[in-house]
Structures are given as structure tokens and as C-alpha cells.
Amino acid sequence: MSAEQTQEENVPVIYIGKKPLIRYVMAAMAIILNEAPKKLKISARGRAISRAVDVAEVLRTRYLPGIIDVEDIKIGTDEIRNPQDPNRIDRVSTIEITLIKKRDIVPTEAKSS
């Protein structure tokens, strides 16, 4: 699981596959807390689209409520060559969810005594 940066905007992207939901949520949390990007994209194809929506919703409602919000959602269709039959083109739906940070996460000051 790795996050790539889109060239134009420098927005990290998490690609959703078949791993358990929590793995993607934790990857997103790590990026948000360590790299402190303004935006984060969640990208998926085919059946993983449902999980991409789950990742966005779990982040928005449970882990970072009031901190991140959905800025934009795009859907599309990718055409990919069938691996069994190179003459056949398969179509697969895609989703890209852009999350935006509404405010910064301010760490509470460590108690000094």
C-alpha cells in the first residue's frame, strides 16, 4: 500500500484494493498526521469502489470528524485490455474521492512538570 503524489497538485493518493478496510484507513491517517497535506485522494476501480466510499466515510465520521470533509467525487470508466484475450477491451468503473482538511490538527501540548 503506497501513496503516490499527483504531478499537478501534489495531492497524495491512496489506491483501494482488496485489503481490509482498516488498513486503508490507517494508511490515510498516517499520511494526514505525518505529511499534513491539505488534500488527500482516495481512488478505486470496480468492486473496490464500495470500499473507497467506506474509507472516506469512516475517516469523515469516526476518525477525523469535523476535520476532513469530502470536497469532490468523480466517477469514470477505464478501458483495459483483457489479459486472456488481448483483442478484447474490458470497461471498469472508477471513483476518485477528494478529501479536504477543514482545519489543522493541533496536537495537545505535552505536560511538563
Place this chain on the structure above:
Amino acid sequence: MSAEQTQEENVPVIYIGKKPLIRYVMAAMAIILNEAPKKLKISARGRAISRAVDVAEVLRTRYLPGIIDVEDIKIGTDEIRNPQDPNRIDRVSTIEITLIKKRDIVPTEAKSS
């Protein structure tokens, strides 16, 4: 499979479940051709979210290219009481895709001889 109308806007809604993709595409086509609404919503929960995106994309790219477009996509979370354990609340992600007609479908005139 039935289409309901939302009160405020009078926009027909197709709810996506576990039936084959083509059934929902055909239902959408029937509504678009017969009722000629300006907009049509496609709504789904949980794993059916991927199929909802498929329905929108198949309509947009294959059946009605240049005629319909995606106007808006909303995602959310529904809280539903667990049927086995009424004290437990399950969360399920939702999607609502609003399709808009960019131009009317003009039937070609029947040849008279």
C-alpha cells in the same frame, strides 16, 4: 424495482440492489425515455455502491452518450439497527448519483410514404 419521486424536486430515484446491472440500466432507460425527467437519481448502500457507479457509467458512456451527464455525487453514512441485536447500530455507506439530461432525445420522424 421501482422508481420513487423525491418530494422536493420531483426527481425519480432508482435504488440499486443485488439484481444484474442490466436490469437497473433498462429501468433507468425506461424512465428517461417515457417520463422524460430533467434529472434521475441513482441510490445505493454498502456493496451495491459499485454497481450504482456502473449503472451511471454505462448510461453515460454507452446508452446515452452526449445526452446525460453526472451532475452531482453525494456519499454518506446510514445508521441502521442490527436485526439480530437491536441494541447494536450498524453503519453503512451510501451513495447518491444525480444524472442530468444535457439535451432532449428527439425521436427520428417515422417515414411516411
